[in-house]
Amino acid sequence: MQTVFSVGTDAxxxxxxxxxxxxxxxxxxxxxxxxxxxxxxxxxIGGYIASxxxxxxxxxxxxxxxxxxxxxxxxxxxxxRFLFRRIYGAPELTQVLMTIGITFCxxxxxxxxxxxxxxxIPLPDMLRGPVDLGYRxxxxxxxxxxxxxxxxxxxxxxxxxxxxxxxxxxxxxxxAAMAGSLGxxxxxxxxxSSAVAVGLAAFGGIVGxxxxxxxxxxxxxYMVTFLVVVSVGGAGSIPGALLACLVLGAIDTxxxxxxxxxxxxxxxxxxxxxxxxxxxxxxxxxR
Amino acid sequence: MSTVFEARHLNKxxxxxxxxxxxxxxxxxxDRVALIGPNGAGKTTFINLVTGHLAPDSGTVMxxxxxVTALSPTKRVRQGLVRSFQVTRLFSEMTPAEHxxxxxxxxxxxxxxxxxxxxxxxxxMAEVQESLHSLGIDHVANRRVSEIAYGQQRLLEIALALALxxxxxxxxxxxxxxxxxxxxxxxxxxxxxPADLAVLMIDHDMDLVFRFARRxxxxxxxxxxxxxxxxxxxxxxxxxxxxxxxxxxxxxxx
Amino acid sequence: xxxxxxxxxxSKATSGPNWLLRDLAGxxxxxxxxGIGYLLFPNNLALLTRITAIALLVLSLDxxxxxxxxxxxxxxxxxxxxxxxxxIAAAHFGITDPIIMVxxxxxxxxxxGLLAGAIMLRGHGLAQLxxxxxxxxxxxxxxxxxxxxxxxxxxxxxxxxxxVFGLFGFDLWGRTAYVFGIVLLVLVFLLLRVLVxxxxxxxxxxxxxDPVRVSAMGASVNATLLRMYVISGAVAGVGGALNAISTxxxxxxxxxxxxxxxxxxxxxxxxxxxxxxxxxxxxxxxxFEDFVSSINPFHWLTIVGALLIAVxxxxxxGLYGTAVxxxxxxxxxx
Numbered sequence: 001m002q003t004v005f006s007v008g009t010d011a012x013x014x015x016x017x018x019x020x021x022x023x024x025x026x027x028x029x030x031x032x033x034x035x036x037x038x039x040x041x042x043x044x045i046g047g048y049i050a051s052x053x054x055x056x057x058x059x060x061x062x063x064x065x066x067x068x069x070x071x072x073x074x075x076x077x078x079x080x081r082f083l084f085r086r087i088y089g090a091p092e093l094t095q096v097l098m099t100i101g102i103t104f105c106x107x108x109x110x111x112x113x114x115x116x117x118x119x120x121i122p123l124p125d126m127l128r129g130p131v132d133l134g135y136r137x138x139x140x141x142x143x144x145x146x147x148x149x150x151x152x153x154x155x156x157x158x159x160x161x162x163x164x165x166x167x168x169x170x171x172x173x174x175x176a177a178m179a180g181s182l183g184x185x186x187x188x189x190x191x192x193s194s195a196v197a198v199g200l201a202a203f204g205g206i207v208g209x210x211x212x213x214x215x216x217x218x219x220x221x222y223m224v225t226f227l228v229v230v231s232v233g234g235a236g237s238i239p240g241a242l243l244a245c246l247v248l249g250a251i252d253t254x255x256x257x258x259x260x261x262x263x264x265x266x267x268x269x270x271x272x273x274x275x276x277x278x279x280x281x282x283x284x285x286x287r
Numbered sequence: 288m289s290t291v292f293e294a295r296h297l298n299k300x301x302x303x304x305x306x307x308x309x310x311x312x313x314x315x316x317x318d319r320v321a322l323i324g325p326n327g328a329g330k331t332t333f334i335n336l337v338t339g340h341l342a343p344d345s346g347t348v349m350x351x352x353x354x355v356t357a358l359s360p361t362k363r364v365r366q367g368l369v370r371s372f373q374v375t376r377l378f379s380e381m382t383p384a385e386h387x388x389x390x391x392x393x394x395x396x397x398x399x400x401x402x403x404x405x406x407x408x409x410x411x412m413a414e415v416q417e418s419l420h421s422l423g424i425d426h427v428a429n430r431r432v433s434e435i436a437y438g439q440q441r442l443l444e445i446a447l448a449l450a451l452x453x454x455x456x457x458x459x460x461x462x463x464x465x466x467x468x469x470x471x472x473x474x475x476x477x478x479x480x481p482a483d484l485a486v487l488m489i490d491h492d493m494d495l496v497f498r499f500a501r502r503x504x505x506x507x508x509x510x511x512x513x514x515x516x517x518x519x520x521x522x523x524x525x526x527x528x529x530x531x532x533x534x535x536x537x538x539x540x541x
Numbered sequence: 542x543x544x545x546x547x548x549x550x551x552s553k554a555t556s557g558p559n560w561l562l563r564d565l566a567g568x569x570x571x572x573x574x575x576g577i578g579y580l581l582f583p584n585n586l587a588l589l590t591r592i593t594a595i596a597l598l599v600l601s602l603d604x605x606x607x608x609x610x611x612x613x614x615x616x617x618x619x620x621x622x623x624x625x626x627x628x629i630a631a632a633h634f635g636i637t638d639p640i641i642m643v644x645x646x647x648x649x650x651x652x653x654g655l656l657a658g659a660i661m662l663r664g665h666g667l668a669q670l671x672x673x674x675x676x677x678x679x680x681x682x683x684x685x686x687x688x689x690x691x692x693x694x695x696x697x698x699x700x701x702x703x704x705v706f707g708l709f710g711f712d713l714w715g716r717t718a719y720v721f722g723i724v725l726l727v728l729v730f731l732l733l734r735v736l737v738x739x740x741x742x743x744x745x746x747x748x749x750x751d752p753v754r755v756s757a758m759g760a761s762v763n764a765t766l767l768r769m770y771v772i773s774g775a776v777a778g779v780g781g782a783l784n785a786i787s788t789x790x791x792x793x794x795x796x797x798x799x800x801x802x803x804x805x806x807x808x809x810x811x812x813x814x815x816x817x818x819x820x821x822x823x824x825x826x827x828x829f830e831d832f833v834s835s836i837n838p839f840h841w842l843t844i845v846g847a848l849l850i851a852v853x854x855x856x857x858x859g860l861y862g863t864a865v866x867x868x869x870x871x872x873x874x875x
Contacts (some may be wrong), residue, residue, distance in 0.1 A: 338757075360756060360757070361756050361759050361760065361761055362759075364756075364757060364758065364759035365759040369757075370757060372754070372757070376751050376753065376754040376757075377751075377754070378746065378747050378750040378751060378754070379750060380746070380750060381743070381746060381747065381750070385743055388740075388743070389740070389743055389744060389747055389758065390758055392740045392743075392744075393744075393758050393759055393760050394759070397740055398740050398741070398743075398744045398760055399740070399741050399744070399765070399768070400739055400740045400741055401735075401736050401739045401740075401741045401742075402735060402739055403739055403740070404738045404739060405740055405743070447758070451758060451759065
């Protein structure tokens with residue numbers, strides 16, 4: 001029973017962190033139809049900035065998060081403007097190469113600037129130690145990660161389902177040319193969603209740093225995981241991404257607990273099985 | 288005149304929307320039939336039902352006296368049910384000679400060969416040469432398709448379809464997008480199609496339809512509303528209402 | 542229309558004896574380069590042999606990516622399968638004849654190609670890419686876990702190949718291994734040149750451009766692609782076996798995502814869809830890697846990344862493709 005509970009909470013926390021990081025990728029891939037392998041790099045940049053702000057500049061956790069999210073968005077602007085825009089509508093191979101090139105560069109630079117060691121982001125006292133839930137206790141930072149996932153999912157649902165921007169976004173995902181001719185300024189929609197996507201990635205990178213530790217190869221190590229979320233969930237689908245994160249989180253965590261000696265064998269086996277069964281994603285539309 | 292192709296009572300609906308309603312049509316060897324209809328009449332759906340890219344909810348597709356309703360698109364092609372495409376879908380990096388050679392090799396069951404080169408195969412080269420020559424595009428035989436004129440690409444589409452030696456040919460807007468100056472070459476090519484081939488042409492261009500077809504079928508809202516001679520079609524009230532409208536009036540007035 | 546008729550009708554690219562001449566010239570260039578390498582770097586033949594093995598991997602990748610249009614980031618799975626097949630045959634079953642080891646490597650690679658191809662062809666676009674990555678990780682984890690057979694993360698040791706034809710032993714300087722590798726590369730290269738010009742090769746190029754059009758011609762797209770995947774696997778497997786024979790160990794890195802990604806970079810750097818480009822890309826990339834990492838290993842990944850971005854932006858058809866275009870432009874002007 002104890003194991004079931006810890007596997008469950010770990011899976012939930014891991015799944016929620018995955019969700020926060022990947023949901024932006026899912027939305028932008030649904031929107032711009034770009035295969036983006038560099039998304040994890042932004043989560044990593046966020047983690048590095050937060051770690052730097054906390055350790056070197058002595059800022060608190062909340063301020064470090066804000067600084068990191070803003071800083072990552074700032075860094076992403078020239079990358080989006082000069083590199084990503086060149087590959088919208090290009091063949092898939094071109095998109096893969098460009099974004100993997102960006103990832104390699106970010107890894108190399110991170111390695112050079114911050115060194116190959118793990119970087120920590122000191123948690124505030126409030127998030128250290130366990131929280132007593134009455135009959136069980138759970139690590140506070142995991143609870144925080146779960147809460148962040150729920151809040152992000154709720155906020156995104158509100159943004160997309162209940163606001164004027166959401167209407168424009170959904171129209172652009174459906175049919176960008178049509179939305180454009182109806183007076184939606186798709187360029188602005190693209191720019192805002194890119195910024196939100198990058199910001200969320202950075203946020204997820206920081207919140208999840210205890211589960212997905214920040215180091216130079218972060219961007220490469222989890223590249224597949226984030227892509228899998230989008231592919232399994234279906235590009236552009238928020239409920240799909242949420243479902244995919246929970247399923248993948250559960251599989252990965254259960255595998256680690258029950259058969260740690262197999263590493264990620266079962267995770268990748270599950271990925272192959274799911275993608276083969278649902279080539280358009282669990283909740284994706286056929287294109 | 289023997290019937291080579293027959294669609295019997297084809298029905299198809301997406302959700303609640305019926306896009307094909309009890310469509311029956313038959314073609315005999317040597318037929319020259321035009322299928323016309325306003326936008327959204329269900330012409331594309333009909334083509335997909337015939338080629339096998341869509342499965343009908345009910346009804347059968349007969350080809351050469353056999354039921355092919357359950358057959359995959361590629362198998363239908365191999366039996367001789369061939370289509371051309373509305374917008375040219377050619378391999379832009381390959382040459383017209385390679386296109387026709389590929390079709391000939393496919394037809395003769397040699398497209399999977401891993402040795403040799405089609406240029407060394409006398410029979411293939413002879414057929415490629417003859418095909419391109421008869422359509423008047425042999426002078427661009429070895430240039431990349433992306434470099435040749437659009438009208439020549441449309442002629443190559445026809446060459447490609449013919450190289451598969453079809454018994455039934457579906458021509459989807461063979462002259463669409465071709466500049467006025469080049470349409471005569473396409474019409475010449477259409478007039479020279481093999482005499483025993485059954486042709487079903489889908490097109491908007493009424494002048495072309497009236498010159499080419501000996502029989503016209505009109506599709507509106509997923510159902511066939513007329514099947515008869517080109518002379519009668521302009522007189523038919525339902526067709527006038529559904530489709531020809533002002534065009535027919537203008538024509539009869541002229 | 543008038544301009545069209547002045548250009549000679551038969552373009553040189555596809556006319557008869559020209560390709561034969563070009564392939565012989567290509568062959569001569571490979572052999573001359575191999576000879577120069579042997580004379581200039583007698584102490585670095587191990588690196589040259591490794592370049593030869595990786596060149597086989599890149600040629601194999603060109604078959605599926607360059608000729609069939611399948612983007613994959615998991616192609617090292619086939620290379621590693623060949624390496625482990627040859628290595629396990631030698632270390633566990635005492636099959637140490639190098640030529641038989643190469644054959645076993647090719648069979649292992651082909652089997653892996655069949656499996657990987659059958660899985661990859663289930664998806665398109667993003668799903669296909671994700672499948673390719675998942676496959677290479679799955680292979681990696683499997684080899685890691687099956688350490689009884691593969692040596693796990695320590696690598697598979699105990700591979701000691703017999704002399705070639707019983708005459709040429711594998712020496713400490715790697716001379717035999719190098720010559721053995723170059724002979725394999727030349728043979729494979731010539732066979733592949735024949736393959737890509739064959740009707741089958743033409744069919745694959747058609748599928749790359751428009752699979753729907755190809756199936757409308759009555760050809761089955763997936764069966765064709767699967768056959769190409771098996772061939773590609775055999776070629777990668779030969780490369781893997783060569784690596785196992787020359788280094789006498791097989792490591793998990795031969796099955797890694799990084800190797801897969803680097804192979805793709807080499808291919809694109811040289812240019813896809815010509816086989817020549819793949820060879821040039823491999824040579825330039827690996828020589829450059831050796832050069833840069835001897836100066837500052839830290840910057841290697843940054844430079845690869847920058848190189849990739851530069852190729853995408855400024856030379857999308859790669860070194861070979863760009864050179865061919867330039868030559869053609871000069872010829873057209875004359």
